[in-house]
Amino acid sequence: MRFGVVVFPGSNCDADCYHVIDKVLAEPVEYLWHGDRDLKEVDCVILPGGFSYGDYLRVGAIARFSPVMEKVLEHAAGGGLVIGICNGFQILTEVGLLPGALVRNPSLKFQCHNTRLRVERNDLPFTSLYKKKEIVEIPIAHGEGSFVADEETLELLEKENRVVFRYCDENGEINGISNPNGSLNNIAGICNEKGNVLGMMPHPERCAEEILGGLDGEILFRSLAGWRQGGDVA
Amino acid sequence: MKKEFWRKMGLSEEEYGMIKGILGRDPNEVELGIFGVMWSEHCSYKNSKAVLRSFPTTGERVVQGPGENAGVLDIGDGQGVVFKIESHNHPSAIEPYQGAATGVGGIIRDIFTMGARPIASLNSLRFGSLKSKRSRYLFNGVVAGIAGYGNCIGIPTIGGEVYFHPSYEENCLVNAMCIGLIDIKDIAKGVAQGPGNPVLVVGAKTGKDGIHGATFASEELNEKSEEKRPAVQVGDPFMEKLLLEACLELIKTGYVVGMQDMGAAGLTSSSSEMASRAGTGMEMDIAKVPRRETGMTPYEIMLSESQERMLVVAKSGAEKAVQDIFAKWGLEAVVIGKVTDDGYLTVKEGDEVAARIPAKALTEMCPVYAKEAKKPEYLIKAQEYDLSTLPELGDYGQVMMTLLGTGNIASKEWVYRQYDYMVGLNTVVGPGSDAAVLRIKGTNKGIAATTDCNARYVYLDPRQGGQIAVAEAARNLVCAGALPLGVTDCLNFGNPEKPEIFWQFKEAAAGISEACRTLETPVTGGNVSFYNETKGEAIYPTPVVGMVGLLEDISRVMTMGFKDEDDIIILLGENKDELGGTAYLSVIHGLEAGKPPSIDLEAERLIQRTTLALIKEGLVKSAHDCAEGGLSIALAECCIAGGLGADVVLSEEMKASSLLFGESQSRIIVTAHKEKMEKVLSRLSINKVPYKVLGNVGGEYLTINGSGWKVRLAVCDMEEKYRRAIACYMDM
Amino acid sequence: MFKAVVTITFKKNILDPQGSAVHKALHSLGYPEVSDVRVGKHIEVVMDVDSDEIAHKRIEEMCTKLLANPVIEDYQINVAVVE
Amino acid sequence: MFKAVVTITFKKNILDPQGSAVHKALHSLGYPEVSDVRVGKHIEVVMDVDSDEIAHKRIEEMCTKLLANPVIEDYQINVAVVE
Ligand SMILES: Nc1ncnc2c1ncn2[C@@H]1O[C@H](COP(=O)(O)OP(=O)(O)O)[C@@H](O)[C@H]1O
């Protein structure tokens, strides 16, 4: 599995994702410059966290017009894997690959801390090595991560089983207290219909080494790395 | 020249005379403006230089001491740690969000100007009481500003400190520290070498903002301060991120001769300092400087403090290559002049000469003053206060809970949860512990960092307070398993023209000096911030010590939380009957009096080295120093951090309040597995370190048994109090 | 020259935490008469075009393309001539 | 009931990074006619007061106390009656 990490001028988790794939997983990985229309034939595109173009107007708003995104859209349409983490998730909703939007945390504050997530499905290339309903700990770090969508969209997401991660408590309960940012239905991550595009607010790359406090995020990258190349997405 | 004009520039009559002497003629307005900022305290250190000379600045590991944009220490393998602290107090008091944000931006530039990649930030903050609306407004804005800038640029904010005290009510303190990592061979300096080499302005456009920021920082705040609008700027962290990446890419090419960020006094200070350091001159056509607004005068362009700009001296012929790199990042890089060999700073607008001044006249030739110093009256009274008459409160558990819930001791989680402290994947120990620890990828090493200053001690005895600030910083690093390496300091004081303030400053600096010598932590840079007063009232003297340390083996990193049931708790150091200057006195008795705790620097050093050896040998499982609130609070913090209780006996014959809440220095709490205890104790005996076995870890309660008294508190109750306190105030 | 002022507000069903925070703050500052607060964005775009009509058309386009996100936001446009 | 609309923008000489970012983005999206962009805040405050005059007085106060920081921002107020 060849990975590509997109670099927007204001990305700041690009090197972190690269590090995990290169040094922890020892898998091939390339940087993809925002101004180039070239995905370097990678299998999985990562849109990393950060502040793509400063995020001054709306998070992810300007990034969606960058040349590389044209190719990412094509890649996704052809069934290629795409994962957007944090700012990457915001970009995916702006560009329309995923529904809904991410708005300001009700606390009006940037929030950086660990969260517990329940893995809602493990039949995806991104989550195949997690157990179903497994509770994992992955940190968030965002000011605008509150997931919103209109009612129909939300219903559709639930009906089609497209919620991949939900904020939960230590027993896996989904409730208000375990919801750090007011996301509807405690949504932390969703996928598209085909299941080849994932967006999530928490940062799996930040817990992929024991010394940094956990390995729950590494499982996601290992799932991807082990996914059969060209294999069908469930 | 009219007297009002040079007075307005902050110059004295003698200084004006000197300038005329240097130039051999009357200066014009532009020249006077340039002298005004360069000879301001903020840029010239004219009132503090003589005192700062006493700092130890050399050592085996010092690659770059004071004088450059930041200090550099050798950490082995050809790598260096680059670090510096700086104040942004006055702007933050006027516009907390932007003031703090641009403070962070400024110190980050100092680090990457050296060619280093910034890897972490810290900050040291002081506000008035949390009960005050204005303080909460400032606190809220400052933290948001630090977060807004640091999170966006992607540099983790890994630690710092926050204190609340009424003396900061109007004049908050915002000190920002940044740490970078560099291959020593790649260090870039702020020098304009090689006559004929091109000089470029890179980064953001120049606007009218911040004109006279340096002079502003060299005056007291008053009702008129709010009118000094231009002195506050708006930061653009995205622009700085672009500038950072472009500069680091540029330095790799080898085309850079010298580089300096445009901080206080903008183009003026960067050009004159770069020329002065190299012994060269510089000629610039400011008509070429890209600007944001029309109709700017030479005076305004030279003095603008627009953020996110750098001055670069490149190798001749490399102009295009430099411009290409900046273009890739969407930035401008414009040649505005060249290095000359005449020693003059020549500012032209087109063909017109707007200013012509010897570069060294602006730097080295600035007069240095030895101010009058006088021991303040308050000190004698405060130190003589008779503490023996204090009533002994019975319910020590209640006192502990009260202390855990005061802003100065309570968890700073409300603050650091707003900071992205993880980005970069190096944060092994984040905020909330004694010191933060970063790993260095590709090696087994780690760097630890902290900032510290107990201003109450400094107020009650500036020299001793200065010593303790250094000792505590070093102790915090040691508790993380790191060897303290060096210091950057930010000396925040009132108006130095008052002999009492200057005395505080001199004494505190002397204390820092002494401690740095004994603990072998040279000072590689820092910052002085005077005039922190409002309406004639000075802040508490606050010499903040920023310190970095080295872990040779990151796997030996240490944290303060208790680890396992039945581990043995050992206290290194001695409990003394010292309540002067404590949090207990201040919070419970409303008193800020007495002599601060004594400190024996040699004993401190011994305890620190011994603790470090125990950690390196893997003999202990946790380490935490006793600081504000004393032994009882330190124990509570170990319990809360580890989620475990403890059973402790304090058998000494001493007043319970002194034993529990006294803040005697040079004490560290460690825990060890039962089977390692003998070995630990024998090490301590051999090293002649005084110690006491206090008890053991376990259960859900912290129980402290004294002679005739007992404290028993549930860990979860203490945690609730400790973690929620600041949020409670801020939700008001 | 034309100046278009675009006002962007959250759709009715979207929570406006900034508005609520300001509302709360105003109450605690002693303004009980305040019964609702909404916070939105104000964007001024100066354009060098020939007619009011073109100005309208172009700014409308900018709004749908970039300035507003129709999933969460409504916008309102005002165009005026400037010297 | 009165509704006050407060528009808050950075002062003229103050850098407006948001405005510059949008300006740049609009250019690269094919709107070269855009010559300036400023981004500010739009705040709607609904008040239950008796007269236009009081509404003005109170909102003016709220602006200086909380809504705007006169050090870097200008504000503009518009008050209208609402049902
Ligand atoms: N302004 C701040 N920014 C980030 N972290 C902070 C800040 N203030 C305090 N902290 C963190 O809270 C912890 C406790 O700080 P402090 O009370 O100064 O402890 P100590 O007495 O050990 O120096 C430290 O880990 C520190 O890094």
Ligand SMILES: [Mg+2]
């Ligand atoms: Mg401290």
